[in-house]
Amino acid sequence: MTTGHEQSSCYAAQLQIDSFLDGELSNGHEQGFLAHVGGCVECARELRYAQQLHEAVMDLPSVDCGAAFDARVDALIAGREPRSAQGESFIAQGRQRNTSLLESFFDVLRGRGAWSATAMGLCAVVVAVVVTLLATNDGRATRQEAPQIAEAAVERATPATTFDAADVRVALKELNTAIDYLNRVSRQTEEMIGERFVVLPLQQSINGSLRRASFERDADAQGPI
């Protein structure tokens, strides 16, 4: 009958099997692993099976389809030109315009006081959403004008190609820029609020206490009237 400790050792060892097979265990861990496997029939069997299966998977053949495939692809692309970089990056350009607009807006923000910065920061979120929506509509209208780009729109309508990785990266970059600006505004606001509602009252309270303490000490020094 196996004890709880043995079971947890086996569990840990079996989790390390793949790292061991990839040669990724550090020296200490590898020695511990091998020591356990050397004394445990179950884990030794599991390791042997894992090794056999791993080798079998690595030996699986690649699949190819020959020259006829190339001819079919040739026929499919015949007479079609690759999309121009201009068409490809149209949406990205639109987004860049939005980002520049946002940056200019926040440049104005930086020159203002903290309260107005907070208010304008909140407005910025609304403006960003509106600008993005407008730019998306703008992009659609222009895509309809160019057949090549319209074809891209049809392709984007299919589920997995609606947004490709480049689009997502651009969107994330924009989002990060906006978050970064909002964080800065938030920090300024926090400092300002802290100054006015925490530091100043605390300072006044400490000064008051010091004044009172000083007054009481003076009174004690003078003794009873």
Place this chain on the structure above:
Amino acid sequence: MQNEYRQAIEQYRQKVVTLARYSLRSAADAEDIAQEVFVKLWHHWPSVDADRRLAWLMRVTHNAVIDFTRRRKTKLGVFDEAAEVEEQAGDDDQHGAVETAAIRGDIAAAIRELDDPFRSILVMRDVQGLAYADIEVSLEMNASQVKVYLHRARRKLRQNAQLRQRFDDLD
């Protein structure tokens, strides 16, 4: 440009077809996916850097397979066309540890039963020997995520009862 494109097809065709083939039951569907992927490569040719071409192709293939299975609601079940893999495997049996072509069919079937991204990562890394860096770019994951998924994929494969029975019978 067309010459370079043709060279790219020749260079990467096997990788694309293999990933599709080990993900779908039908060889014809896998070829259709591969065609679709290379047509997309042509459309996006100016924007795909030469040094990232393999990763790009793997990503598009991976997405195309997912799309395809969603559209067709294909059940990624038992691989009943193992003969094709067996046929291709026949010549190089002496290099591998696998004793019979039937085992390869069983392994292929077990791989198809894995969910994504386990299946794609296992095929890219263990079957095709792609570098971690290429897999990371293909699936937009970091190195640790890829390794975690890979190890879990292998564990899931080992848990396949039919496969385990097959190897037990060999011993």
